Every structure is written in C-alpha cells, then in structure tokens.
Amino acid sequence: MTKSRLGATMGSLLKTSTSLMAAATLSVMALSDTASAQDQSVKVGFVTFLSGGAAGPFGVPARNAAELMIQSINAGTVPGPYNTPGIGGAMIEPIFVDENSKQKNADYLKLVEKDGVEMVIGYISSGSCKAIAPEAEKAQKLTILFDCGTSQIFEEIVTDPKYTFRTGGHATMDNVAAARYLKQQGVNLDSIAGINQNYAWGQDSWRDFSETVAQLNSDASVATEQFPKIYAGQYGSEISVLLTSKPDVVHSSFWGSDMEAFIIQGSARGIFERSNVVLVTGETAMQRLGPQLPDGTVIGARGPHGALAPDSELNDWFRKAYFDRFGTFPTYPSYKMAQALLGVKTAADKAGSAEQDAVIGALQGLEWEGPSGTVSMALANGHQAIQDTAYGTYKYDKDAGKPVLVDVVRFNAECVNPPAGVTSIEWIQGGFEGAKCE
Amino acid sequence: MTKHLDRTELGLLIALPFLILVAFILPKWIVNYVHVSMGTGLVALGVMIQMRAGLVSFGQGLYFCVGGYAAGLMAKFLGVTDFFVLLASGIVAALILSSLLGFLLRRYREIFYAMLTLAVSMILFGLLSSTEELGSTDGFNLPTPSYLGWHPEGETSRLTLYTLTCCVAIGCAIVLNRFLKGPTGYVNEAIRENELRVEYLGTSARQAVHITYVLAATVSAIGGVLWALPLGHVDPEMTNWTTSGQFVFVSILSGTGNIVAPMIGTFILEIVRVYAVEISPNTWQMILGTMMLLTIIFLPKGLWSLFGGKKKSGKSAGADAPTAGE
Secondary structure, three states: OHHHHHHHHHHHHHHHHHHHHHHHHHHHHHHHHHHOOOOOEEEEEEEEOOOOOOHHHHHHHHHHHHHHHHHHHHHOOOOHHHOOOOEOOEEEEEEEEEOOOOOHHHHHHHHHHOOOOOEEEEOOOHHHHHHHHHHHHHHOOOEEEOOOOOOHHHHHHOOOOOOEEEOOOOOHHHHHHHHHHHHHOOOOOOEEEEEOOOOHHHHHHHHHHHHHHHHHOOOOEEEEEEOOOOOOOOOHHHHHHHHHOOOOEEEEOOOHHHHHHHHHHHHHOOHHHHOEEEEOOOHHHHHHHHHHOOOOOEEEOOOOOHHHOOOOHHHHHHHHHHHHHHOOOOOHHHHHHHHHHHHHHHHHHHHOOOOHHHHHHHHOOOEEEEOOEEEEEEEHHHOEEEEOEEEEEEEEEOOOOEEEEEEEEEEOHHHHOOOOOOOHHHHHHOOOOOOOOO | OHHHOOHHHHHHHHHHHHHHHHHHHOOHHHHHHHHHHHHHHHHHHHHHHHHHOOOOOOOOHHHHHHHHHHHHHHHHHHOOOEHHHHHHHHHHHHHHHHHHHHHHHOOOOHHHHHHHHHHHHHHHHHHHHOOHHHOHHHOEEOOOOEEOOEOOOHHHHHHHHHHHHHHHHHHHHHHHHHHHHOHHHHHHHHHHHHHHHHHHOOOOHHHHHHHHHHHHHHHHHHHHHHHHHHHOEEOHHHHOHHHHHHHHHHHHHHOOOOOOHHHHHHHHHHHHHHHHHHHOOOOHHHHHHHHHHHHHHHOOOOHHHHOOHHHHHHHOOOOOOOOOOO
C-alpha cells in the first residue's frame, strides 16, 4: 500500500521534474534569443558542408578557418590593420549550418527570420549559390558567397545584385591562368587532353581551359577529353586513353581524394613523364603526397592561396595560427573563408557599424588585404571580387624533405578575369579583350 | 454529399482552411517549411501507397525530379510561367514515363522492385549530371510562376503559391484516400499478404501494381513541381538515391496507417532536422538516426500509431494489418 503510494508520488515528482526541465529548456532558448539584442554583438550565419563528400576537403577547413578568424577578430589579435576587436565594434556571434541539406532555401530563410542574423556567409557548391542568390535578393539580406565557382551568379542569375556579394574569384580565372602559365613556360600546346569529373565544375573547367588554349595557340587540337564520374576512384581506362593519345598537356580539375587517386595511379603508369600535367587544385595534395607527386607537375590553388600565397605578415600569422590549432596547414577553402571575414571586417570598420546597410555600402567596390594578397570587389557593380592568381611547378626538395613550388608566376587580376559586363565565355572566345597582362 | 466522405476526407477538407490560415499566423520561416514539406510529403505519399502493396520504392526521387524538371524545362525553353501549365506538364511527363516503365516494374517484387526503381532513378541522375545544357549538377533556376495571366509579385505571389499548393496537396490526398479504399487499394493489401491467392481469385496482381505505380509516380511529380516552384531551382540531386532514401525514411517513420501520416511525418521530420542542426550542426544526423531507431523499436507502425492505432488494437488484437482509409 505504502509502496504503491510512494510509487505514485515518485511518478508525479518525475512528471513535474520533466515539465520543469522542459520549461527550463524553453526559457534558456528564449534567453539565447534575447541575448542577441545586446548592442555589442552581431549574429552571422555560416553555411558550409559539415557532412557529406565535400565536408572533408572543403566544408570543414572553411569552418575551421571561420572559427579561428572569429575568435581572433573578436579578441583583436589579427595582425596589421585588423587589430581592433570585433567588426565595426561588434563581436561576431556565429551560427553554423550544414549546407548538406535538401531544403537549402528554407534553411536560409530560417537563419534570416528566426535567428535574425545580420548577414550570411557561406555556400561552397555552385548549385547552392544558384538557388540562394535570388533568395537573398528577395529576403533582402546581406549574403556573402565565399567559395562557389560558377561564373553564372552575376552574369545570368542576379544581374543587378544589391544584397549578394562574392568575395572569391570565379572558376574562369583558374583555367585561363593555367593555360597562360603553360604558354609562358614554353610548353608545347599543340595537343591537349583533359580528365575532369563529369559534373558542373569539371565541365566548366575544361571548357574554359580548352577555349583559352584554342585562343593562345590556333594550331591546338584536343587529343581526348575524359569525363569520369565524381568519386570514381579508379581511372585505369581513362589513363590508358591519355597515354595512347599522347597529348602534350593533360589538364585536370580533380580535387580531394579523386585527384590523389589520379596522381598515384597516373604516376605509376608514367603519364606525368609523357605529358605536362596541370592540376588546377593540386596545392591541397602537396603536403599530403610529398614525394609521390611527380616533379614538374603544374600546380594551382584556385587563387594565390596556400603555398602560392605571397609572403606577408598576415599570411605567416594565418598559417601559424591555423597549424597550431588544427595540426594541418590551411588549404584554399580556409583562405577563402578568412578572406571573406576580413572583407566584412574592413567594410564594417570603415562604416563604423556592423549593421547590414552600412556593411553593404562599404563592401561595394571595396579593396582589402587578405592572407593571400589584395582582393578587390571590381565586377558586377562592386559585388564580385577579383584577385591575382598564381601557378607554380612542383618540386620535391629531397634534402629538406619538403615540397616546394618553383617557377611561380603571378598573374594580374585583370589578366585572367573578364572585365565588368562581359560573360566569361564571350571574353575568352573574343580573344581576351581588355586583358591587362604584364 | 458529406455521407460519401469518410472521416479522413472530412478531416482533410476541414484542415484545408486552417492550413491556409497558417500562412497568415505563423512566422514566415515555419510557413516555408510547411510549404516545402507539402511538396516532399506528396512524394512520401507515393512511397506509402506502394508500401501498402508491400513494395518499397527506393527510387521515388525519379518522379520528384521528372516533375521538377518538366516544369523547369517548360519555363526555360518555352518561356511558360503559368502555374497550371507547369503542373500539367509535370503530370504528363510522369504519366508517360511511368506507364512505360510500369510494364517492366510490375513483374518484380521485394528487393528486386526496390533495386530496379533505384536503378532507373540513378540512370536519370547520371544523364542529368552529364548534360551541360541543363546546368549539369548545378541545375538551373525557375521563374516566379504566374496564374492564368496574373503576375503577382513579392508577398502576394508567395501567398498565392502557398494557397494553391495547399489545395493541390489536399486534393491529391483525398484522391489517394479514395484509391486506397477502392478495389485496387484492397487488391494491393491482398498482394502484400498473398499474391498467389489474388491471382486465384481472378484478379491481375500485375495490373494492380501497374496502376499503383503510375499513380504514385503522378503524385510524386506533382510534389516535384510544387516543391521546385517556391524554391525556384532544380538540380539532379532530386533524383539521387539519398533523396529517395529520405522519402522511404519518412514513410517508415510516419507509418502507412493513414493517408495524412506521410504529410505530417514529413513536416515533423523537417522541424526535428532544423532543431537538430541548430543544437549540433556537426552531428545532426545522429539525432535523426537515434529518432529513427527509437521509432522502429517502440513504434513499429510509425508515428501514426500514436493517434489511430489504439482504437483498432482494442477492437481486435489479431488483425494487425492496417485497414485502408482508417
């Protein structure tokens, strides 16, 4: 009898405690919502891949860089002109969201309306950017695309941007510069071949590269174009075709594990000796593969990032801080994230406020120094960044036991980017009208 | 009139004005999730009516994508922006494709059906991913729809689209409820229990499966159009197996007990995901996975058994097969 009564009391006690807990959680949630109302903080949404195939090579390095930069900016420990705490005096309060979602637009609107962010920085996949850019204009929320490569964003989708910015160069630059580098190094460009993944990035990269070569050398012919599917991992038959068609140059925009697989499988069969191989994103493999990457490979980093970044106090600080914290050197997605955040900081500091309209006004046409050099918002009415880029040739320094890049050539931003108002492919096919190369 | 409607249908009709009213009361971001959930919920419905016949489609994303792309292609190449024309083109495309594929698929059951549906959807994924004209894996954008010559903008446009989506989704649910209560619906249940006996009773099991397949395809394509229009973007990810897997996930989670279950299940899952991402952006899948495991262990008939299951199990403990329309 007493036992059962005890049980009943216990039961009701449990019930009340759970409802108390629920109430507590609710009030905590409410508290965290109101906390943003304090003057000195600004909520920023960060959207990158935190799961899925693109998380490892892109999303997580970008998030890591964001964490490092937010902490350093809030503490005011970034060197150079960035040594004041916060952006426009306000502390950054990040909200991270996974880009790997089927409902990207609904997630975006949730960030804007429920979380009340002042701006959104993110988006790695070009597909995401295509979907988000019109949404950002509709929602009238400052949105900074930091990585995605498609040139269509301001050329076709949002032709009159007000709220959308992109602080990274688009993919045209990488491939135009690759072709120019080969020409400058005196490489024979009569016969070219490509091995690229069969999706938008691979197709666009090959189109830009082959069209540029066709402009630079009217005798050029395409020996073969291979489009294996993404994450295939085995490239035996493609390598056979590349070997038998004997091209002078092999172009590849492979990234991450696909690129490493191609390097290991291709070098074993001598493709790197027979042809000059250009790896547009090769920089990420340098540290990982070391002596397995054959000497003489032409390496890019999608901009002057990583090993191709110019020497500067900011870059040295960034590399060291990143290495100390995460145990690896930053790759280009990390650089691009740092670049976006420093751009926002410069704009907010210039405007003296972290409010959306102030930042938009200051960011338009802005020029600032990132860890990989000067970035300038020169295109699309001051909404699209251009920056210099660089290519180098790989060499493994046996004595020092570390990889280096030799014959590094820098290209002016105006040399490898189309001028304002011209689409990339028109610019290439029209013979690079208006290009300023030294 | 009302006596021809069963409880579920009445409930759906009563829910319609409330569903529309939601757009004016709740914050915009929740309405957004309700809106897209109706699109994906219809596809889950398509998966669910096949489950009633014991068939698991692991490639329902195929028709989700066919609907979205059919509407997108009409807009991209013919410049059509009318909502009703776009919807109709999605339906027609799905009808043609599913009627043809049905001749193949109706001959297979169990794992073979699951694998074949998966295979067909991945063929489309491969085709679209290598088609540069259609933006490859990046997909392409859709315009803001117009309605019989009326071109609303901004908030009006959003609310019009939402209201129409509600009406179409509820309409589809009522039609499918009728279907499940009709002869073919009951034949489907019999197929799941014992296909051989169905044939001995003189009914063609293959024909019933074919009809179900076409119907599921059509409703999924409608879902695809309704999902793509508010998003304004389609890409081949719509027909990837991960998307199809999500529809199966929803159907299992919500149960096949009632036509409303997958619709509500989709929305609940969406909201759970939103909060899971908010709580732990790096490991939100673990929260969803745990929820899935707990549902399977404690509610083997899905979330719907929380609402409708008790009454029935009280009546007869032995008859555990869900009755159509309940």
